[in-house]
Amino acid sequence: MSRKTQESKSHVTLSRAQALEFVDHLRKIERGLQGMKxxxxxxxxxxxxxxxxSEREHRxxxxxxxxxxxxxxxxxxxxxxxxxxxxxxxxSPSKSxxxxxxxxxxxxxQTDDRSKGxxxxxxxxxxxxxxxxxxxxxxxRSS
Numbered sequence: 001m002s003r004k005t006q007e008s009k010s011h012v013t014l015s016r017a018q019a020l021e022f023v024d025h026l027r028k029i030e031r032g033l034q035g036m037k038x039x040x041x042x043x044x045x046x047x048x049x050x051x052x053x054s055e056r057e058h059r060x061x062x063x064x065x066x067x068x069x070x071x072x073x074x075x076x077x078x079x080x081x082x083x084x085x086x087x088x089x090x091x092s093p094s095k096s097x098x099x100x101x102x103x104x105x106x107x108x109x110q111t112d113d114r115s116k117g118x119x120x121x122x123x124x125x126x127x128x129x130x131x132x133x134x135x136x137x138x139x140x141r142s143s
């Protein structure tokens with residue numbers, strides 16, 4: 001310690017009542033600090049629990065999405081990235097024709113082929129090689 005602090009301490013004199021009051025004040029500060037420490041620990045625990053819960057949710061969400069992509073398709077009618085070339089239900093003339101269409105590579109446009117297919121079935125009707133389902137479809141349109 002420096003000489004200056006020693007001198008200042010030697011000059012400070014407290015009465016017994018002042019000393020007890022000062023000690024009481026220090027104890028209150030200590031209790032407040034302990035309460036803050038407990039609150040910080042509880043907050044830390046809560047943050048860790050929330051973090052773990054969000055990690056669990058994230059993993060569960062990832063599992064759900066990965067399960068969807070790896071599960072084999074139950075039906076080829078479900079539009080997915082694997083059946084991109086197939087027309088949707090509303091665009092195809094009948095359900096039986098949908099399965100006869102070849103799957104196109106992803107780069108080709110679907111709308112061009114669909115419009116050609118629907119024009120052929122409506123114009124030709126029962127001409128060469130069209131199925132009974134397309135004949136029924138053309139009969140319904142004409143009547």
